[in-house]
Every structure is written in structure tokens, then in C-alpha cells.
Amino acid sequence: MTSALGRVVATERRPNTPHEFHFWTALDSPVGIGTIVRVEGTHPVEGQLPQIYGIVVEGFSYTDLQSPLHDVLGHDGSPDSASLSPTERAEIRLYTAAVLRQLPEEPLQPVPMGRVFLATNDDVSVALRMDGYLKEGARTGIPIGIYRAGGTDAPIYLDADFLLGPEAAHLNITGVSGLATKTSAVEWLLQSIFTHFPPHKGSVAAVCFNVKGPDLCFLDKEGTIEKADRDLYEKLGVPAEPFQRVKYYAPYKADGLSINTLRSNEELSGNVHPLTWGLREVLQYAEVLLNKDDVDAKADALIDFIKERVLDQDFTDPKLARPHRVQSFADLEAWFKDVLRSLEKADDQTWRTHHVATIRKVRNRLSNISTRCAGLVTDAGTVSDLPFGSFEDRTVYVIDVAGLEEDAQDLIFARVVSRLREHLERRDLGVNHVVVFVDELNKYAPGDGPDTYVRKMLLDISERGRYLGLVLFGAQQFRSQVHRRVVGNAGTALFGRMDGDELATPGYAVLSLATRTKLATLEKGQLMVRHPHFTQPVFVRFPRPAVMRGRDGAERWPQASDVDFDHAILRTLRVLDPSISLQWVQDVIGIHEESDVVRARNHTLQTRPSDVKAFFRSQLPSLAPKAKVAPRPMSTAIRGTPFDDPYGEGR
């Protein structure tokens, strides 16, 4: 039987309630903010001795000193002489705890007097209601970290039904930038989910948007972790290893030659894939890039016309110079030119009810897109996309958008998430659940500002995604700046070290001052967790992710330097066939146009044929062969004109 570490106290000025109680401890007790304790009542309620579980939210210490001046007087104003006093003043350590759970649960009564004990592992499980979802045969627990206090090391589990749906879903994590808390926590949690996701719930994959830096670029490489972290992994039953299956996607750079990613070193290119879209893919989400000022009802009507009547089909119009089959931005530009030329020729202001000003505006906006999203959008219309329809279980798909303009990032985000949603609705994505990790959520779903497509999409996911298996893991530094419905619909919230100004915002008023102070000083590797089952937030420690840190990876595998055209083609083809040489490339591409070579390369990368050389060669347009010039046949002499011909040369 463990000894009590405290006793419940209550006075008229400081009474206990069903939700809060006070207790005092010895001076050397291992109680602190966030410690979970158990109270044993002494008088049975409905035949059962009450047990109350609480978490410490505030602590006080005072002595019998009535005024600080008395202490000054007692030591003649010399702080050093205090240590010479033969007796220390009587001191109390008084704590306030918020109730986590009461047993029996009814009737709900104020916490009774009784002894206070440090919670054991079993107590923690009961206190946080984890016993409900950790039963053998029906476990849905996902470890989030270790609760540690006074010798107790208890694993804390989230309920998968409330983390990934359907009961609740979505996770939101807040923390100051620069401490890698948010990214590390998500990396760790994904590893935990991949390990512990219950088999009866099906398969799960993750899609991560790398918006800045190289932090997510080396998830498949082993990082250095210390023994203390290894011990945590062991306690939580998660292997301390990097992700086994990771695939990277990124658009090309503007020149279309190299992929725009920090993971561009040749040694790592085996699982790096280009992300490119054509005209159709972009036009579907044109409103992401075009704001209300750009697109009024008239422009919107023209864009719809293009999507429905012009794109990917033979289009003819008596006023146009020729038929068009628009499949790329280049084709679209040619079509616009033809329409405008026809208007000029006819000296007309309207073509098929669309005013020339509207046509010019839409042309201008759409052609801007290919410029603004150069590398992502190809003139040739080549599409290289995530493997929608064949997502693999326990795989992380990282989309590196760090090197892109904001518009391109928004476009990628909107399209990828929309496609995920569509496939999940049809249940043909390849997996049953997808976790989408988005950093800088305050940028994509701000609480104020104009209503954007991306924000509307995030709201939709937050409010309806859990029924589809589409789960949002959002991260931000300032939670108060994110749309309320997005954070409000996140069933689970994690908090790393917080900014002081952020903690002063009204959203944190429900936390005690001591808890907020602790949040402002959390170390790396510590989190405060809010989860539907937990009546109060809990502090846990999580292990450092077993993946290589971004800067370590960038150092070990530096970015590939820009090379000339031939080398760029060689580099990408070698990923498919290491036997390809520079000489072979140079011989094959010869005097072909660069655009043709790039198109051929893109098709080859997309198709991944078994015979790479043959396929690549077949994708290049054939050059006209040198025909042998036959000797010109001798022509018969032209009969001369008669002498007397008035038109003859003799005259």
C-alpha cells in the first residue's frame, strides 16, 4: 500500500466542489502542475467508497508569516542571515486540482475529505477514461506520449475513433516556431498511428505539405535519437525507425528541367516524383487563383464555357480561322488569339455573347496562371499526379511546395485535397483513411480576411471530413488567428511551448494561470493534450522522431546543383535506368527542340516503361530523313520562235 502524499482540505473561503478540490502535501512531495492524483474518500456513497481523480492545476505555498516585513525584521534586513535561523517557519504546500473523474459517477458530489495519493498507471488509465478504449479485443488506443510524475510513467493513449473518426476527428497543434515542436509531434504521431491503428478500421496513409524548409524531406532516413527516447519508444510500443514508405512529389522548376525540391540529391531521387498538371486540371480550380476582383459573373461564364465547350474537344466556329483542339495553355493561347482576331476583323465587340473586354480579361488572367505556376503547369498538358486510386497503406506522401509561390501552393493544396475527398467519397482512393498535415494553418484558414477557396475547403473538411476518413492535422503558431470552426472541430488539440501573447488571448482563459505559465515554458518533447475523453488537458512527453532532421539531411545530401540541359535529362532518366549514359542522351536528343525532349522525358517518367531507352526515343518526334537528290533530267531544248515571229527573240 503506497503512502498518502497529501490530505484534502476545505474551508468556507476555499470549499471543494464536484469539479475542483484542494489538498496539502509535505514539502518534499513530487506534486506539481499537471500531476494526476487520486483521493480516497472515507464515507461510502451508495455503498461504495468514493474515488476521485484529479489533475493539479494550481499550487500555493505560504508560511505563518503575516507580512514580508516581519521576515525583514527577523533577519535584520540581511537575506544571508536567513540561513542562520535555527528553525524554518511552518510552511504549507497547498494545491488545487481539477476533477478528472469520480467513481461512482452518480450522484455527482463535492469532493469529500480524504487522503491523496499519487496516481499509478492504472489510476491514470481510469482517470483519463482510457480504460474504455484499451480493452483487449477492442483496443483503439493510439499512444501520444508518456505521463510522468513522481516515479509513475504511464503511457497516454488517444482513441482512434475520436482522432481519425468517425466519432470525432482532426487534430490541431499549436506552438512557437523554431522549436520544431509541431513538426516533430506530427511525425511522431503519424508513426504511432501507423503502428497502432486498429486493423478493423482498415488502412491509413498520410499526405503532408512541406511548406517551408527541409523538415519533411528526409522522413525515410534514420535520425539520431538518444537512449531516453528509445526507452520512450519501447514503452509506447512504437518502433524507433524512420517511415518505411515515403513518396515525394514536387513540381518542376520554371525551366522544366529539375524538380523544385530540397530533396534533389541524386542519391535520393528514387522516390521523388514530379508533380505536373495540365490545363484541364488547373481550370477546374481556377477560382483558387482568381479572386472576386478577377472573376466577375461574366468572366466566370466565359471560363465555364471554355471548360465545357472548348477544352479537350474539337471546337469550330465559322468566325474563327480554323478548328481548335485545346489541350494545353499553348493551345488555349492560340484559341484566344483566333477569337480576338476574328472580332477585330469583323469590327465587332461581342463573340457568342461574350464581350471583347471580358475575353481579354480572361485571357490575361488564365495566361498569367501558367506564368505564376511555371513548373507545375505544363504547356504540353502532361499530367504527373499523386497516385489517386492506388494509395498504399502506411505510406506518407509528401508534397514539397516550399519553393513555390503562394499561388501555386494554394492551387496544389486545393486540388490535392479536393481529389482526396472525391476519391474517399467514392471509396476508391486505395486506403480507408487519409491524414492531411497542413502547417501554417493561420495562413490557409485565417479567422479574418476574405473568404478563399482554400479556407472554405478546410472548413468543409473540418466539419464533414470525419465521415469520409479525411482527417486534418493542422499546425500553427497562433491558434487564435485560425478560423474558429476549423480549430473548434478538431477533436484533439496539442500544445507545445506557447507564445506569451497568444496565451493572453481569451481562448486560453479556461486554463489556470499556473497551467498557462507551464505552457509558456514547456521543453522540447513536451505537450499538453486535449482529447474528448480527457475532462482536463494532460501533460505528456513524447520521443524525438526517429527520422533524420531536415538540416542534417540537407547537409548529408546537399541539393543537386543546376546543370545544363543534357545533364538534366540524364539525371532524370537515370532514375529509371541507371545504365543510361550522357553520350547516349546526347546522341538521342541530337538537334531536337528542347520542348520536345522535355515532353518525351515527362511521358517517360510518367509511364515508367521497362525499356526506358526505347520508350524515350519513341516519344521524340521523327526528324525528316535526308533524301537522295536524283540528278535533274536533261530538259529538251525549247523550240525557238520562227524568224518572222513578231514576238520572237530574234527581233
Added chain:
Amino acid sequence: MPHYSSETQDASFRTAVRQLKAALGSVAHIQDAPGTIEQLSRSEEAPRTVAARSLEGPTLAARTVGGSYEPRFVAFLDGVQQSRVVTYIDGAPIVHGTAAAVVRERSDRRLRTWAHRIEHRLYAPKRHLPAAVWATLAPFAPTDSSAHDADEPAPSRHPLATLDRAMRMVQQHREDLEQRLAERWCVDGVGPVYIDGGISGSERVARARCAIGVVKSHRTLYAEGDGLTILFRLRQGQRSTLFAIEPSRRTPVASWYLRLRDATGRDPSFGLVRVEIAHDTPSELGERADEVSRWLLAEATPLALPDSRWDRMAYGIRDSEEFLRAIT
């Protein structure tokens, strides 16, 4: 049968009230007492000066306590009392008295309870109560607050006089508890014990080298004439020479006055205590007084504020009183 001479909470004042009300029925009109008799009564013995036989030199003189002050007390002993009127019957007060004492042992600068005792008694003036009422009170084993020695006049029936007698009995009860605990320390404890009050009441304690009695109140001053002047002029860190306290029915002890704090601008008794120790070998008494004085001067901090007697009270005694207040 009510159980009154133990540390149980059942014998508390409220329990006594309930039980007496049940026993006495309509005879007694029991009301909430406004406070303890100690709080309400201001009756004290008349102040006086008494000549004492000097043990160190021909007359009372001042001595400066030399050397460095070192805290050597291992324990502190003190007691408290509470007397409350339960009811009046034909003007005769029935008083519930609580006496408590504690020894707080100091270890690593922290005080812990070594032993404590709480006892409750009922006091009723048999002489002034109807016989039937006294018979009803018999199960409560009351102490007769009208009892007197044969050579004393019969006590007055004045309620205040009866209250005074009851209060003195409670006081005596307290002193008995203190002495019992002090005797226990002298047998089982290790090290000097700071006892609040005199030590002459118990022979064993009065002769024990470990017991140091410290008296804070000065209704009786053991000096006269020039001796008083010497006394009032004692400065911080000075003591008077030793003298003998030889009460008729108590064990003689050696005593001296010690000034604990600077009394400049204060009343004459500010920081002044009277110390009692065993009347040891006379040749060693002076050294012993200096040694004990150094111990006492070392207990100047922490201050015993907010107690009004802080200038004369060691923190260990305040702590003891706080402990007893918490449990009584």
C-alpha cells in the same frame, strides 16, 4: 458514559454540550458561549516584587553573555487551555475545560511532534448545585470547582468567583499535562528542551539538566531596589546574575533574567525573559547560565510574529501553540 480524559475528539466542547443538554433537559438553558473564559476574563495576580537569594555574587548584577550564539535546543514544550461555560444552573456555572500540551522536536530545522496530549474535563460547583443536578452530572465525572482545603474559607457563590476557580483548575490541569510531558522527555528524549514557563512544579524536571524553563510574564519580579534598576537597564545580550527561586511547595531552581532584544524606547520588559534551570553545582552555575543564554539568544529568529509576545517568545514555542490550536 462520556469519555473525558483522553485525546479523543468525542470529548470536545460541542459533544459535551449535546450530552449535557440531553442529561439535564429543561433544567439547563444552554446557549452558545461568546468565547473562552480566558478571552473574557482579565483577572490576574497582582504585580509584585520579591527579593531573591543571589547565587552569583553578593547582589544582582549585569553580565554580558560572551561567545557566539548557537542553537542547541532539540525540543520545545508548551501547553494551552480553553475554558468554556456550558450552562448556568441557578447561577452556578458548569465549565468545560480543555488542556493540551505538546513537545515539538526540531530536526534539520523543521519541527515535528514528538508527543502531545489533550484532555477534557467538566467543572461544576457541587456546593452550589442541587443534589439532583449533581447526581445527574455524575456520569460525566465532573471536577468540583467549589472544593477547598480545610484551612481555606468556603468559596463564594458569586458566579465570577466560581468561574475564576474553574479557570485556575483548568490552568492547573494544563500545567500537569506540561509537567507530564516534560518528565517523559527527560526520560526518553535526547537533548535540551525549551519549556515555556517555570520548571519547579515537577521535581524530576526541576532537577533535570535537559530542562530549561523560560518565563515570559513578569507579574512577579525577583528583584528589589537597586536590583530592579540593574534589571531594567539590561541591554540586549546581557543577563542578570543568578538567584535562587525557592517556593515553599516546589523544588528550588536557579534563575536569571536575560534580555533577548534591544529595548530602547520600549517598555522595561521588552525582550526580557526569566530563565530557570536545575540548581546544579554552584561553581558551574555561572558557566551554565552563559551557555544556556547563548542558546536562547540564538533562538531570536525567526520572529514569533504575529504573536503579541514575540519579543520574548521563541518561534518553536509559537509553533507549539499553533499546533495545539489546530488540534483542540
